[in-house]
Amino acid sequence: MTLVQNPSTFLSDRARGVRQSAVRDVFDLAMTPGLISLAGGNPWLDDLPLYELGQIAQELVAQQGQVSLQYGTGQGTPEMRQAACTVMAADGIPDADPDLVTITPGSQAGIDTAARMLGNPGDVVVVEDPSFVGALNTFNTWELDAVATPTDEHGLIPEGLRETLQRLRREGRRIAFLYTIPSFANPSGALLPADRRDEVAQICREAGVLIVEDNPYGQLAFGADPVPPIAAKHRDQVIYLSTMSKIFSPGVRVGWALCPPALQRAFYLSAESAYIHASILSQMLATAFVTHCDWTGHVQRATAEYQVRADALVDQLRQELDPAITFIQPQGGFFLWGTLPQGADTLPLMHEAAEQGVVFVPGGAFSPDDVPHPTFRLAYSFVPGEQLREGVRRLAPVLNGALNRL
Amino acid sequence: MTLVQNPSTFLSDRARGVRQSAVRDVFDLAMTPGLISLAGGNPWLDDLPLYELGQIAQELVAQQGQVSLQYGTGQGTPEMRQAACTVMAADGIPDADPDLVTITPGSQAGIDTAARMLGNPGDVVVVEDPSFVGALNTFNTWELDAVATPTDEHGLIPEGLRETLQRLRREGRRIAFLYTIPSFANPSGALLPADRRDEVAQICREAGVLIVEDNPYGQLAFGADPVPPIAAKHRDQVIYLSTMSKIFSPGVRVGWALCPPALQRAFYLSAESAYIHASILSQMLATAFVTHCDWTGHVQRATAEYQVRADALVDQLRQELDPAITFIQPQGGFFLWGTLPQGADTLPLMHEAAEQGVVFVPGGAFSPDDVPHPTFRLAYSFVPGEQLREGVRRLAPVLNGALNRL
Numbered sequence: 001m002t003l004v005q006n007p008s009t010f011l012s013d014r015a016r017g018v019r020q021s022a023v024r025d026v027f028d029l030a031m032t033p034g035l036i037s038l039a040g041g042n043p044w045l046d047d048l049p050l051y052e053l054g055q056i057a058q059e060l061v062a063q064q065g066q067v068s069l070q071y072g073t074g075q076g077t078p079e080m081r082q083a084a085c086t087v088m089a090a091d092g093i094p095d096a097d098p099d100l101v102t103i104t105p106g107s108q109a110g111i112d113t114a115a116r117m118l119g120n121p122g123d124v125v126v127v128e129d130p131s132f133v134g135a136l137n138t139f140n141t142w143e144l145d146a147v148a149t150p151t152d153e154h155g156l157i158p159e160g161l162r163e164t165l166q167r168l169r170r171e172g173r174r175i176a177f178l179y180t181i182p183s184f185a186n187p188s189g190a191l192l193p194a195d196r197r198d199e200v201a202q203i204c205r206e207a208g209v210l211i212v213e214d215n216p217y218g219q220l221a222f223g224a225d226p227v228p229p230i231a232a233k234h235r236d237q238v239i240y241l242s243t244m245s246k247i248f249s250p251g252v253r254v255g256w257a258l259c260p261p262a263l264q265r266a267f268y269l270s271a272e273s274a275y276i277h278a279s280i281l282s283q284m285l286a287t288a289f290v291t292h293c294d295w296t297g298h299v300q301r302a303t304a305e306y307q308v309r310a311d312a313l314v315d316q317l318r319q320e321l322d323p324a325i326t327f328i329q330p331q332g333g334f335f336l337w338g339t340l341p342q343g344a345d346t347l348p349l350m351h352e353a354a355e356q357g358v359v360f361v362p363g364g365a366f367s368p369d370d371v372p373h374p375t376f377r378l379a380y381s382f383v384p385g386e387q388l389r390e391g392v393r394r395l396a397p398v399l400n401g402a403l404n405r406l
Numbered sequence: 407m408t409l410v411q412n413p414s415t416f417l418s419d420r421a422r423g424v425r426q427s428a429v430r431d432v433f434d435l436a437m438t439p440g441l442i443s444l445a446g447g448n449p450w451l452d453d454l455p456l457y458e459l460g461q462i463a464q465e466l467v468a469q470q471g472q473v474s475l476q477y478g479t480g481q482g483t484p485e486m487r488q489a490a491c492t493v494m495a496a497d498g499i500p501d502a503d504p505d506l507v508t509i510t511p512g513s514q515a516g517i518d519t520a521a522r523m524l525g526n527p528g529d530v531v532v533v534e535d536p537s538f539v540g541a542l543n544t545f546n547t548w549e550l551d552a553v554a555t556p557t558d559e560h561g562l563i564p565e566g567l568r569e570t571l572q573r574l575r576r577e578g579r580r581i582a583f584l585y586t587i588p589s590f591a592n593p594s595g596a597l598l599p600a601d602r603r604d605e606v607a608q609i610c611r612e613a614g615v616l617i618v619e620d621n622p623y624g625q626l627a628f629g630a631d632p633v634p635p636i637a638a639k640h641r642d643q644v645i646y647l648s649t650m651s652k653i654f655s656p657g658v659r660v661g662w663a664l665c666p667p668a669l670q671r672a673f674y675l676s677a678e679s680a681y682i683h684a685s686i687l688s689q690m691l692a693t694a695f696v697t698h699c700d701w702t703g704h705v706q707r708a709t710a711e712y713q714v715r716a717d718a719l720v721d722q723l724r725q726e727l728d729p730a731i732t733f734i735q736p737q738g739g740f741f742l743w744g745t746l747p748q749g750a751d752t753l754p755l756m757h758e759a760a761e762q763g764v765v766f767v768p769g770g771a772f773s774p775d776d777v778p779h780p781t782f783r784l785a786y787s788f789v790p791g792e793q794l795r796e797g798v799r800r801l802a803p804v805l806n807g808a809l810n811r812l
Binding site: 002003004005006007009010011012013014015040042043045046048050051053054055056057058059060061062063065066067068069070071072105106108109112116117118119120121123134137138140141176205208210236237248249250251252253260262263266269270272273274275276277278279280281282285 | 408409410411412413415416417418419420421446448449451452454456457459460461462463464465466467468469471472473474475476477478511512514515518522523524525526527529540543544546547582611614616642643654655656657658659666668669672675676678679680681682683684685686687688691
């Protein structure tokens with residue numbers, strides 16, 4: 001007789017509650033041959049100097065294997081922490097201190113570490129609605145209560161945030177932090193304007209609330225310079241997370257956190273208790289990309305390609321979608337966020353769309369609540385323009401058809 | 407004015423409680439030039455075929471960069487999961503199913519995921535005393551109460567375990583799992599005999615308690631075949647953790663969990679919420695080591711070297727140490743565990759030893775309680791024999807001297 005007859009007896013409350021259905025389904029669906037996936041936010045890697053990187057990888061292993069294959073320190077290699085500062089300078093933070101950087105195995109691990117370090121079970125994390133599904137999952141894991149604050153097509157609404165924080169205070173809730181993706185957010189694509197960034201920082205400072213700012217996409221700005229992160233001017237109240245995943249490679253799993261000095265040691269110790277450190281080989285390869293390759297040229301070329309793809313997607317959506325279906329035109333990043341009229345539910349539409357040969361992620365996946373959502377996310381980053389157009393041709397009848405049933 | 411005046415206001419209870427002092431101190435000390443470190447359990451990498459691995463790394467990036475640098479699946483690559491099964495066959499589990507394997511970024515992350523998935527705050531994890539400090543840290547993080555069960559020089563004492571579980575049941579505690587390192591444990595070096603393994607499994611089965619079996623060192627057996635893991639015969643009640651860290655490279659951060667079928671999905675989803683997946687490049691390199699290199703030859707040669715080092719350490723300790731100081735003679739793995747007479751405290755001795763040019767880890771670091779401990783761990787894996795002997799010559803006067811003060 002097997003011990004585990006009923007797994008839920010053995011699982012923690014949090015493991016029983018892990019949200020997964022919609023997004024898990026869609027990623028399983030996305031493997032179907034012939035299907036066009038507008039689901040996954042994969043970066044476009046065709047422009048990477050793979051031959052050059054291969055030479056570097058050979059040297060890192062053959063010449064420096066005693067370092068690249070051995071244990072390192074929990075905070076990350078000094079070289080990668082310096083490279084992170086170089087990348088952050090291009091993000092708009094010119095003067096980051098490598099001693100305040102902790103390298104993480106991707107920025108999901110950075111979000112997880114922030115939650116581990118700052119949140120007690122039952123605390124609130126204030127989030128945008130919609131917010132990044134991976135962050136919502138990790139907050140759920142830490143038994144944090146993700147509470148949405150209002151957004152519009154430009155991201156967080158400062159007045160709404162002020163009211164949310166005040167209400168939570170009145171209710172006696174401990175607020176662990178505000179989690180925000182101000183630049184080209186996943187999933188909304190929204191770009192928070194500079195003045196709102198200052199207002200958000202000011203409101204959080206007054207309320208004594210830390211900000212966890214997640215900025216994987218900030219440099220992928222179409223036709224304009226990146227808007228400096230909140231951390232640029234408000235360093236002491238922000239744990240700033242960034243990553244090599246969107247500007248180089250997600251496969252190597254190298255991200256980082258820039259912490260206020262008073263929180264640096266706690267972040268690093270929390271990180272170490274979770275995974276010791278990120279792959280040293282990965283850190284060394286990512287470092288070399290920044291120090292030895294034309295990494296800024298790569299980011300420019302990749303961003304140009306993302307813009308071409310976003311334009312193709314927008315153009316085709318305009319041709320095919322009923323005007324009752326609206327969307328935020330991307331100004332950068334990987335994603336387009338659309339909204340059907342109130343009353344629509346995009347979860348069943350996902351299955352209908354899959355039957356037509358296209359998948360997307362229904363908006364409910366990105367929301368802390370569990371009600372039907374009329375929203376949807378389309379990822380254009382990894383799909384060539386012609387396929388994007390064909391994807392829209394398959395998707396539009398499904399979305400337009402839903403309008404008749406409202 | 408900076409927001410974070412008093413970091414503890416912002417930290418979670420768990421982050422405030424992260425244990426760190428002794429071990430953190432010692433690893434900081436171990437950086438001092440000229441000092442002989444018997445502290446860190448680094449593997450010996452000199453025998454690795456670095457040139458061959460460099461060629462492989464080049465090809466993985468230059469030819470397969472679209473895969474090795476891209477996102478992969480949360481469960482790990484099918485090839486690495488198969489390679490993990492090959493390694494587990496050599497551990498003594500000949501028939502592991504790759505569908506039940508989840509690749510983790512090192513086995514620390516596997517321990518963390520098991521705790522995340524199985525433990526509610528306030529639950530008990532039953533541990534050996536001493537136990538692995540990294541595991542104790544992560545249990546602390548998850549607000550699990552590590553409760554020690556008696557051990558001797560052969561590891562877990564089955565009768566003691568039975569009594570511990572009964573006592574905890576009487577006290578109404580939920581037991582999340584038993585965490586054990588049965589083979590060449592960190593830090594004790596103890597090897598749990600086969601008959602005790604069956605008894606432990608039987609006792610846990612009767613008590614309805616899952617086992618998390620951590621086996622990084624099992625193949626590094628001196629002069630005998632590895633004792634098969636508990637999971638070999640008792641698969642349905644064990645989450646089995648292993649890693650490439652000790653048989654190949656810790657720097658690449660590739661470990662895995664083999665789960666009972668009913669728990670596989672929960673493990674994988676919990677893992678994904680923490681870090682998405684392990685580095686794909688790392689997984690591909692580790693896979694190639696198993697499929698294209700003489701990995702079993704490497705393990706044999708490395709084990710032979712560890713045995714030479716352990717022998718040198720034991721020989722020198724026998725020459726130098728007062729017979730009132732006892733130790734467990736290693737039969738495999740990386741560590742030797744010593745004990746001074748009752749009343750001694752090795753924490754201040756660590757600082758004395760550092761002044762004499764040698765560091766070790768005081769035993770208290772490996773215990774869930776916070777009282778003075780008369781024990782110490784010496785790691786011989788990374789130190790050539792002559793240096794080990796010199797280290798003992800520096801260390802012995804410190805340890806022997808402590809006897810006079812009892």
